[in-house]
Amino acid sequence: xxxxxxxxxxxxxxxxxxxxxxxxxxxVALGILIFTILLGLGNGLLNSFLxxxxxxxxxxxxxxxxxxxxxxxxxxxxxxxQFKNEDFEFIKNNYIGKVEFxxxxxxxxxxxxxxxxxxxxGIRAVHPDHQYLEKTIMMxxxxxxxxxxxxRTKNIVIGRLVEKxxxxxxxxLGKMLNIDGIQYKIVxxxxxxxxxxxERLIYMPYTTVQLLFGNNDYLDQINLSYNMTMSTExxxxxxxxxxxxxxERFRVAPDDxxxxxxYSLAEDIKETMVVLRGIYLIIFVIGIGTLISGVIGIGxxxxxxxxxxxxxxxxxxxxxxxxxxIIAMVLQESVLxxxxxxxMGLLVGILVLKLIGxxxxxxxxxxxxxxxxxxxxxxMILIFFGLLAGYIPxxxxxxxxxxxxxxxx
Amino acid sequence: xxxxxxxxxxxxxGSNSLHVLKGINFSVKEGELVAIMGSSGSGKSTLLNILGxxxxxxSGTYFLDNVPIKGLNETKAAKYRNKFLGFVFQSFNLINYxxxxxxxxxxxxxxxxxxxxxxxxxxxxxxxxxxxxWATHLPSELSxxxxxxxxxxxxxxxxxxxxxxxxxxxxLDSKTSYEVMDIIQTINDEGKTILVVTHEPDxxxxxxxxVHLKDGVIVEDKPVKQIRASQYV
Ligand SMILES: Nc1ncnc2c1ncn2[C@@H]1O[C@H](COP(=O)(O)OP(=O)(O)OP(=O)(O)O)[C@@H](O)[C@H]1O
Ligand SMILES: [Mg+2]
Numbered sequence: 271x272x273x274x275x276x277x278x279x280x281x282x283x284x285x286x287x288x289x290x291x292x293x294x295x296x297x298v299a300l301g302i303l304i305f306t307i308l309l310g311l312g313n314g315l316l317n318s319f320l321x322x323x324x325x326x327x328x329x330x331x332x333x334x335x336x337x338x339x340x341x342x343x344x345x346x347x348x349x350x351x352q353f354k355n356e357d358f359e360f361i362k363n364n365y366i367g368k369v370e371f372x373x374x375x376x377x378x379x380x381x382x383x384x385x386x387x388x389x390x391x392g393i394r395a396v397h398p399d400h401q402y403l404e405k406t407i408m409m410x411x412x413x414x415x416x417x418x419x420x421x422r423t424k425n426i427v428i429g430r431l432v433e434k435x436x437x438x439x440x441x442x443l444g445k446m447l448n449i450d451g452i453q454y455k456i457v458x459x460x461x462x463x464x465x466x467x468x469e470r471l472i473y474m475p476y477t478t479v480q481l482l483f484g485n486n487d488y489l490d491q492i493n494l495s496y497n498m499t500m501s502t503e504x505x506x507x508x509x510x511x512x513x514x515x516x517x518e519r520f521r522v523a524p525d526d527x528x529x530x531x532x533y534s535l536a537e538d539i540k541e542t543m544v545v546l547r548g549i550y551l552i553i554f555v556i557g558i559g560t561l562i563s564g565v566i567g568i569g570x571x572x573x574x575x576x577x578x579x580x581x582x583x584x585x586x587x588x589x590x591x592x593x594x595x596i597i598a599m600v601l602q603e604s605v606l607x608x609x610x611x612x613x614m615g616l617l618v619g620i621l622v623l624k625l626i627g628x629x630x631x632x633x634x635x636x637x638x639x640x641x642x643x644x645x646x647x648x649x650m651i652l653i654f655f656g657l658l659a660g661y662i663p664x665x666x667x668x669x670x671x672x673x674x675x676x677x678x679x
Numbered sequence: 680x681x682x683x684x685x686x687x688x689x690x691x692x693g694s695n696s697l698h699v700l701k702g703i704n705f706s707v708k709e710g711e712l713v714a715i716m717g718s719s720g721s722g723k724s725t726l727l728n729i730l731g732x733x734x735x736x737x738s739g740t741y742f743l744d745n746v747p748i749k750g751l752n753e754t755k756a757a758k759y760r761n762k763f764l765g766f767v768f769q770s771f772n773l774i775n776y777x778x779x780x781x782x783x784x785x786x787x788x789x790x791x792x793x794x795x796x797x798x799x800x801x802x803x804x805x806x807x808x809x810x811x812x813w814a815t816h817l818p819s820e821l822s823x824x825x826x827x828x829x830x831x832x833x834x835x836x837x838x839x840x841x842x843x844x845x846x847x848x849x850x851l852d853s854k855t856s857y858e859v860m861d862i863i864q865t866i867n868d869e870g871k872t873i874l875v876v877t878h879e880p881d882x883x884x885x886x887x888x889x890v891h892l893k894d895g896v897i898v899e900d901k902p903v904k905q906i907r908a909s910q911y912v
Pocket of ligand 1: 691
């Protein structure tokens with residue numbers, strides 16, 4: 271297989287039989303080209319479908335509290351359920367291996383002032399894990415960290431639009447921002463794909479807020495993300511489990527809908543998955559179909575090629591070519607052509623997808639792209655089946671008796 | 680060099696079979712130049728193909744250079760062909776996309792000689808048949824006589840023990856035929872064993888021995904006084 275001389279012999283045969291090479295190469299290139307484009311468009315469809323979910327991590331649960339709607343175990347109805355730090359710790363520590371990230375949230379508003387500019391912004395007091403749950407992307411500086419929590423620092427992280435509103439073009443890292451009369455130090459600027467509102471927020475450590483406003487350990491909400499390896503069904507069961515545990519913890523009636531609510535994206539995702547699976551199936555069927563037709567194409571071309579070369583192969587055998595070397599020659603040629611042509615089809619396909627870009631947005635095709643890995647695997651499959659398809663004619667060629675091949679027509 | 684005894688060969692054609700060779704006994708010593716003659720269909724090519732291991736006999740024994748040739752698998756046969764035998768065909772059978780030089784070098788490729796050695800040897804043999812200047816030409820750019828000379832050079836390139844030529848001059852006019860025979864005689868003078876199938880008595884007379892085939896048996900086997908082709912060239 272790695273005999274240089276043999277490859278040279280094959281390169282020569284390929285180079286000097288341009289029509290045959292072109293025909294077989296063209297079939298393969300076209301197959302891979304179509305495969306690439308279809309797969310890319312399919313992925314584009316998938317992307318536009320997924321874009322409605324990309325704001326937050328998809329494995330997130332929100333836990334909120336309210337007032338009880340029922341009397342239960344000696345407690346009156348309409349009792350306010352208040353989450354505290356210990357409840358956050360409970361969530362964090364009670365489900366080891368299932369909870370990936372967890373953060374509390376305390377919501378506030380504040381009037382922020384810098385020099386002559388001012389604006390009112392939403393404030394979220396959080397744990398560092400919040401960054402991963404919200405998929406917050408840092409543009410500058412850093413996010414809230416553990417040290418901030420521990421020391422209850424007045425460090426804040428502001429959204430891209432807060433920076434734009436108040437600071438114009440000044441650099442903000444290390445600057446002090448006045449919010450409702452208290453000076454905070456800006457340690458980072460973030461962006462978020464969730465839209466303008468998400469970028470007009472200010473994050474600070476939840477421990478700081480608890481210290482500054484009421485000196486308590488109250489929390490408004492707890493968010494967590496569950497382990498991605500969990501199936502959707504398991505995730506839904508997990509959210510039910512948390513709800514049940516918390517209801518017991520706060521002595522809330524199991525069927526009380528308003529006191530404690532665990533909201534999981536998993537339920538949405540379950541429906542989404544059905545559609546996704548449908549799209550994947552279509553892509554898969556199309557892909558396999560294209561590959562199969564590519565394989566049949568190669569098989570035909572190889573049969574044709576061997577037939578055309580019957581005489582040549584007979585001559586080679588008369589001159590001492592063994593059947594094995596004939597098979598190897600035919601197969602290597604087919605593999606070489608398949609690989610090179612497949613690669614060219616891939617390049618053209620990627621180029622076409624690039625040209626399409628987002629121009630088909632109104633047809634729900636967003637950023638059509640293919641995973642190079644998938645294409646490489648597809649090419650390998652094509653080469654493998656090309657080998658298989660080439661093997662039958664190659665073996666027939668090797669079996670031809672030289673006299674039959676050499677007989678004058 | 681060649682030793683055959685009681686060789687039989689039939690071709691099956693549907694239900695009936697055609698008995699082509701009906702007990703051939705025949706031997707050729709090293710350095711001989713033998714013409715095989717006979718009417719069309721008498722079995723000349725069949726005999727030559729069996730001698731060339733391109734086809735197999737039904738029964739009988741065949742020794743080539745004291746090696747028994749029987750029941751060889753394809754790979755082994757290919758190896759023997761490459762080592763022992765050189766072929767020249769009526770229709771040249773050059774590979775059309777290879778140059779004269781590349782065609783001549785091909786048997787050496789199957790002998791796993793390196794590239795440089797192949798090119799050098801091939802060039803030597805091309806010079807020997809007087810075609811050094813045509814080395815880079817494709818067969819389509821050569822005349823019939825030139826093609827046959829390339830084919831002879833190719834048959835010689837692997838330095839075989841026996842050269843088998845099936846009507847090497849069949850597609851050539853008489854002048855080019857003599858040129859080809861001149862080369863064959865020269866090679867024979869150097870000691871190569873050669874068998875030539877031919878229809879033409881003047882070509883046969885340029886050999887040293889004539890074997891006549893008729894209806895699948897040898898009816899005549901006689902030495903002849905060789906006529907040198909060079910006098911006609
Ligand atoms: N593969 C085959 N299958 C069936 N019959 C065959 C085959 N090869 C040859 N024959 C028959 O065997 C007989 C001898 O053929 P062969 O080619 O040996 O004759 P030849 O003496 O070389 O004739 P020519 O001078 O025309 O070349 C012929 O009748 C031919 O038709
Ligand atoms: Mg014949």
